[in-house]
Amino acid sequence: MTKRIILRKxxxxxxxxxxxxAFGGKSKGNKHLYRVVKIAMYLAKETGADIFIVEAGALLHDIALPAGDDSDYLKNKQAARKVLARFQLNDSDIEAIAECVATHEGTVKPKTPEAKIVHDADVLEKSGILGLIRHTWKMANSGQIDPEKISRRDVGKIVHHIDWRKKQLQTSAAKKLHKKIDMKLCVKKLNKITPQISKLAKKAVITENIAKIISKKLTIDQRLKLARQLSLYYLRH
Ligand SMILES: [Fe+2]
Ligand SMILES: [Fe+2]
Incomplete structure (x- = not known):
């Protein structure tokens, strides 16, 4: 089987x-994986990492989500190895891809160039307003916050996680991209839109549709940045 066929599978x-x-099918139709692959491939070309490992790792990085937790290094690694055994891959490719999956949430520092890229691509998705939507979505649908009763403390936790992930960025290419999409929202606006995002998330409205809805509450500059993140325009300009 050629690598292209394996990647297709x-x-x-x-x-x-x-x-x-993942999430009982509530995120059906969301484009996170498509964007992560494109960002990761962009970073791979910038840094000279192994393109096959990066693409496979980016596609599979969230594979442990149906089990409820995708931040644990060992659980991620085991989930990835189990999935990768289905495809005709050699042991070193399996380990290299599993390492990308295992470290993508930044709970263990990524060491290989490919793992750093997959990690950074996912961090870019957890940045700016898209990051606020995505992390609130995850918290609301994994029982970590009560979507109907978002407290200021919950909002603080979400913002803190986004800030923490930003600090874990590994590659200079990703740090450069991050500057284009980073967005600080004032506390007042955060406290206004985060409860709305979490209610929509609980109702299974996907990221891209939440973005359209909350755009009405954003300034033109904020709206443009969010649109750039969703379209990946920031990779080109
Ligand atoms: Fe994840
Ligand atoms: Fe992800």
């Missing part, structure tokens, strides 16, 4: 898992 498996099994 991995893609089908990853998207099906993300849309049907």
């Amino acid at each position: 991995i893609k089908k498996f990853a998207i099906t898992t993300d849309w049907r099994r």
Whole structure:
């Protein structure tokens, strides 16, 4: 089997898992994996990492989500190894891809160039207003916050996580991209839009549709930055 065919099969498996099994199928149709792959491929070209490992790692990085937790290094690694055994891959490719999956949440520092890239691509998705939507979505649908009763402390926790992830960025190429999409929202606006995001998330409204809804509450500059993140325009300009 050629690597291109293997990647096609991995893609089908990853998207099906993300849309049907993660969060009980509530995030069906979201484009996170598509964007992460594109960001990761951009970073791979900038840094000279192994493109096959990066693409496979980016596709599979959230593969442990159906089990409820994708931040634990060992659980991620085991989930990745189990999935990767389905495809005709050699042991070193399996380990290299599993390492990308295992460290993507930054709970263990990524060491290989490919793992750093997959990690950084995911951090860019957890940055700016898109990051606020995505992390609130995850918290609301994993029982970490009560979507109907978002406290200021909950909002603080979400913002703190986004800030923490930013500090874990590994590659200079990703740090440069981050500057284009980073966005500080004032506390007043955060306290206004985060409860709205969490209610929509609980109702299974996907990231991209939440973005459209909350855009009405943003300034033109904020709206433009969010649109750039969703379209990946910031990779080109
Ligand atoms: Fe994740
Ligand atoms: Fe992710």
